[in-house]
Amino acid sequence: xxxxxxxxxxxxxxxxxxxxxxxxxxxxxxxxxxxxxxxxxxxxxxxxxxxxxxxxxxxxxxxxxxxxxxxxxxxxxxxxxxxxxxxxxxxxxxxxxxxxxxxxxxxxxxxxxxxxxxxxxxxxxxxxxxxxxxxxxxxxxxxxxxxxxxxxxxxxxxxxxxxxxxxxxxxxxxxxxxxxxxxxxxxxxxxxxxxxxxxxxxxxxxxxxxxxxxxxxxxxxxxxxxxxxxxxxxxxxxxxxxxxxxxxxxxxxxxxxxxxxxxxxxxxxxxxxxxxxxxxxxxxxxxxxxxxxxxxxx
Amino acid sequence: xxxxxxxxxxxxxxxxxxxxxxxxxxxxxxxxxxxxxxxxxxxxxxxxxxxxxxxxxxxxxxxxxxxxxxxxxxxxxxxxxxxxxxxxxxxxxxxxxxxxxxxxxxxxxxxxxxxxxxxxxxxxxxxxxxxxxxxxxxxxxxxxxxxxxxxxxxxxxxxxxxxxxxxxxxxxxxxxxxxxxxxxxxxxxxxxxxxxxxxxxxxxxxxxxxxxxxxxxxxxxxxxxxxxxxxxxxxxxxxxxxxxxxxxxxxxxxxxxxxxxxxxxxxxxxxxxxxxxxxxxxxxxxxxxxxxxxxxxxxxxxxxxxxxxxxxxxxxxxxxxxxxxxxxx
Amino acid sequence: xxxxxxxxxxxxxxxxxxxxxxxxxxxxxxxxxxxxxxxxxxxxxxxxxxxxxxxxxxxxxxxxxxxxxxxxxxxxxxxxxxxxxxxxxxxxxxxxxxxxxxxxxxxxxxxxxxxxxxxxxxxxxxxxxxxxxxxxxxxxxxxxxxxxxxxxxxxxxxxxxxxxxxxxxxxxxxxxxxxxxxxxxxxxxxxxxxxxxxxxxxxxxxxxxxxxxxxxxxxxxxxxxxxxxxxxxxxxxxxxx
Numbered sequence: 001x002x003x004x005x006x007x008x009x010x011x012x013x014x015x016x017x018x019x020x021x022x023x024x025x026x027x028x029x030x031x032x033x034x035x036x037x038x039x040x041x042x043x044x045x046x047x048x049x050x051x052x053x054x055x056x057x058x059x060x061x062x063x064x065x066x067x068x069x070x071x072x073x074x075x076x077x078x079x080x081x082x083x084x085x086x087x088x089x090x091x092x093x094x095x096x097x098x099x100x101x102x103x104x105x106x107x108x109x110x111x112x113x114x115x116x117x118x119x120x121x122x123x124x125x126x127x128x129x130x131x132x133x134x135x136x137x138x139x140x141x142x143x144x145x146x147x148x149x150x151x152x153x154x155x156x157x158x159x160x161x162x163x164x165x166x167x168x169x170x171x172x173x174x175x176x177x178x179x180x181x182x183x184x185x186x187x188x189x190x191x192x193x194x195x196x197x198x199x200x201x202x203x204x205x206x207x208x209x210x211x212x213x214x215x216x217x218x219x220x221x222x223x224x225x226x227x228x229x230x231x232x233x234x235x236x237x238x239x240x241x242x243x244x245x246x247x248x249x250x251x252x253x254x255x256x257x258x259x260x261x262x263x264x265x266x267x268x269x270x271x272x273x274x275x276x277x278x279x280x281x282x283x284x285x286x287x288x289x290x291x292x293x294x295x296x297x298x
Numbered sequence: 299x300x301x302x303x304x305x306x307x308x309x310x311x312x313x314x315x316x317x318x319x320x321x322x323x324x325x326x327x328x329x330x331x332x333x334x335x336x337x338x339x340x341x342x343x344x345x346x347x348x349x350x351x352x353x354x355x356x357x358x359x360x361x362x363x364x365x366x367x368x369x370x371x372x373x374x375x376x377x378x379x380x381x382x383x384x385x386x387x388x389x390x391x392x393x394x395x396x397x398x399x400x401x402x403x404x405x406x407x408x409x410x411x412x413x414x415x416x417x418x419x420x421x422x423x424x425x426x427x428x429x430x431x432x433x434x435x436x437x438x439x440x441x442x443x444x445x446x447x448x449x450x451x452x453x454x455x456x457x458x459x460x461x462x463x464x465x466x467x468x469x470x471x472x473x474x475x476x477x478x479x480x481x482x483x484x485x486x487x488x489x490x491x492x493x494x495x496x497x498x499x500x501x502x503x504x505x506x507x508x509x510x511x512x513x514x515x516x517x518x519x520x521x522x523x524x525x526x527x528x529x530x531x532x533x534x535x536x537x538x539x540x541x542x543x544x545x546x547x548x549x550x551x552x553x554x555x556x557x558x559x560x561x562x563x564x565x566x567x568x569x570x571x572x573x574x575x576x577x578x579x580x581x582x583x584x585x586x587x588x589x590x591x592x593x594x595x596x597x598x599x600x601x602x603x604x605x606x607x608x609x610x611x612x613x614x615x616x617x618x619x620x621x622x623x624x625x626x627x
Numbered sequence: 628x629x630x631x632x633x634x635x636x637x638x639x640x641x642x643x644x645x646x647x648x649x650x651x652x653x654x655x656x657x658x659x660x661x662x663x664x665x666x667x668x669x670x671x672x673x674x675x676x677x678x679x680x681x682x683x684x685x686x687x688x689x690x691x692x693x694x695x696x697x698x699x700x701x702x703x704x705x706x707x708x709x710x711x712x713x714x715x716x717x718x719x720x721x722x723x724x725x726x727x728x729x730x731x732x733x734x735x736x737x738x739x740x741x742x743x744x745x746x747x748x749x750x751x752x753x754x755x756x757x758x759x760x761x762x763x764x765x766x767x768x769x770x771x772x773x774x775x776x777x778x779x780x781x782x783x784x785x786x787x788x789x790x791x792x793x794x795x796x797x798x799x800x801x802x803x804x805x806x807x808x809x810x811x812x813x814x815x816x817x818x819x820x821x822x823x824x825x826x827x828x829x830x831x832x833x834x835x836x837x838x839x840x841x842x843x844x845x846x847x848x849x850x851x852x853x854x855x856x857x858x859x860x861x862x863x864x865x866x867x868x
């Protein structure tokens with residue numbers, strides 16, 4: 001196995017990891033602030049992908065604007081999901097919230113099938129993004145580079161927002177202790193909504209990236225990446241944004257290396273491998289790599 | 299002080315049921331009969347999930363995984379030996395030579411599911427709440443992947459078809475009765491009370507000496523057994539079995555039944571199973587004629603969310619309707 | 628300033644406050660005493676809006692000649708805005724945030740940056756230890772330091788009424804003395820206070836007036852001097868004669 005092959009796998013892993021990381025951040029942020037798994041998060045990715053496809057191909061919107069639309073769509077979906085499914089569940093047992101978000105996810109998927117049919121659609125990018133760059137033995141497309149760079153920019157932007165702004169401080173305080181945050185005058189409804197919006201806008205733009213990377217999208221697209229990003233968030237430590245980023249890259253790299261380096265007979269077991277890892281981590285290291293001990297919040 | 303089942307109700311139910319089966323098989327057409335069979339299978343699924351989820355408050359999405367195990371084991375066992383070597387040439391010889399009648403095959407399928415539940419449960423049931431739910435979902439996916447890839451035994455994604463059509467009301471009805479009986483017995487036994495205690499307040503239950511872990515594992519295994527049997531019945535009703543038959547959507551649908559009926563209520567699951575199957579049958583032709591696939595699922599998800607917000611206890615909460623329980627006082 | 632009129636409060640299905648009435652006059656320190664489970668914390672949480680009474684009113688007026696309004700059903704954010712600051716039981720310090728951020732979050736609702744900075748300096752002058760390592764994570768501080776941080780944080784909203792839940796909890800006696808001296812000083816600067824204390828000696832020493840709660844009802848009230856001399860109080864809360 002040549003060094004060039006391994007390097008290529010690493011690059012692929014980083015690209016995949018960037019996308020997982022963006023979605024995982026959203027999971028972690030939402031879990032951090034309301035202690036509930038948003039199962040519908042993966043479907044926000046799907047909606048982002050379809051909305052951008054529609055805008056780009058049907059309406060003919062220029063590409064950079066499409067990216068902005070992806071962010072906006074994601075944020076809007078996050079707010080809708082929060083208001084519709086999560087806010088009514090506040091105070092209910094943990095599992096109830098989980099079933100509710102599962103229901104939302106299934107509803108979104110089937111709405112997608114209803115409106116768009118299950119047919120996969122081709123995702124076409126402008127030609128200048130499809131160009132292939134070669135660096136030594138490694139090759140990738142311009143779009144791949146864009147994915148990695150924009151993911152980094154978005155992650156840095158988000159971390160800046162969370163660490164240095166007033167809203168970010170409110171989010172961190174609310175995530176730690178909801179009642180005391182209220183005693184500070186923080187409007188927790190708005191803070192939670194903002195968290196959903198921010199986390200979901202990252203998922204929205206991942207949808208655009210997903211379409212670009214894999215070329216094909218369908219309404220059930222959100223399920224597997226959503227679940228895998230959840231695994232990534234758990235690996236890194238749910239509730240921790242740096243953890244989610246770390247987990248995303250670890251998962252992306254492991255998945256690609258698993259398929260790329262093991263004999264082909266094992267690649268079909270890739271998904272089983274991912275979920276076995278999840279179960280192991282939940283059992284042995286539930287706080288993940290960077291997570292803090294989170295008390296249960298009803 | 300205690301609650302005692304009205305002693306006549308259960309035998310009456312059985313007699314009524316037998317009469318119903320006799321009449322139905324004589325008068326109704328095949329299509330409706332198959333729907334009634336589905337009703338029975340879904341009742342078994344819902345009630346058995348209640349044993350696992352509802353009584354103990356565990357939350358398992360892995361039920362279809364156990365169905366798959368039971369279904370495939372039963373199918374492989376009942377498959378005529380000659381056809382087995384044709385369709386599954388790579389199957390180990392000792393297995394290819396076996397051909398068993400339906401009943402033992404069902405039992406073995408259920409037992410295999412149960413044993414799997416024990417193995418899976420020991421690590422996984424240490425988790426709680428939504429982490430447990432996700433882990434059971436992972437289990438489901440792992441089972442699917444394994445089935446797809448163990449082609450010598452299962453024929454992979456193509457699945458097995460041409461299964462003998464053993465299932466009919468004379469098979470389904472007794473299994474429904476057994477499932478109801480077992481879950482009723484469990485719920486109203488001291489064992490069942492310890493399960494409910496675990497669900498209501500774990501710490502208190504522990505203080506009272508309830509062995510949490512054993513309670514969980516046993517309820518998990520019992521639920522899995524009936525899910526496995528349901529899988530076997532299902533396979534031989536539809537005459538085919540594929541990895542895709544046992545999906546997360548199915549897991550979700552069973553959960554909807556349990557929640558709508560009332561988590562912890564056997565009668566609730568019974569009624570919900572009937573409602574659900576009938577609604578599905580109404581929606582299927584509707585979706586086809588309107589070309590609106592997915593409509594039924596959307597509505598079901600919506601109904602679940604509404605119920606969770608406004609009436610999280612479902613139809614019956616965790617109780618049974620009064621006329622089934624005769625209060626001694 | 629604050630007048631609680633016959634409030635009945637439930638926590639879940641438990642009937643905790645069974646008709647509490649009390650008053651806090653402008654500029655006073657009022658102590659709320661009683662055993663565990665009497666309902667003292669519930670009372671404070673109802674005032675700050677985290678809980679809502681089933682019946683009764685809580686009237687509050689920021690100034691003597693201003694009209695009083697019923698705050699019993701107003702959101703906690705609004706109540707903070709009106710000048711009530713609640714220093715919660717167990718300090719409630721944000722352990723993931725730094726010392727400086729904890730103080731700043733206390734001033735979350737304020738817009739007047741220069742005044743906020745002035746208050747920040749004042750708090751640091753009152754509790755010099757907070758100035759030493761402003762970027763330290765609050766969770767790594769000792770109990771006494773966290774109490775100072777929590778108190779400082781409450782002051783950052785420039786409150787008119789400060790309600791404190793068990794400020795002495797878990798602190799060494801010399802620290803308790805220091806904190807209570809600080810509270811007395813803050814009071815002389817014009818902040819009205821309502822404090823819940825299990826340490827009845829300290830509470831009565833600091834306060835002008837006091838109430839004693841028992842299983843959700845006020846059983847005694849009066850000036851702290853009177854209560855300190857009351858035999859029943861002495862036996863139950865002050866360690867007997």
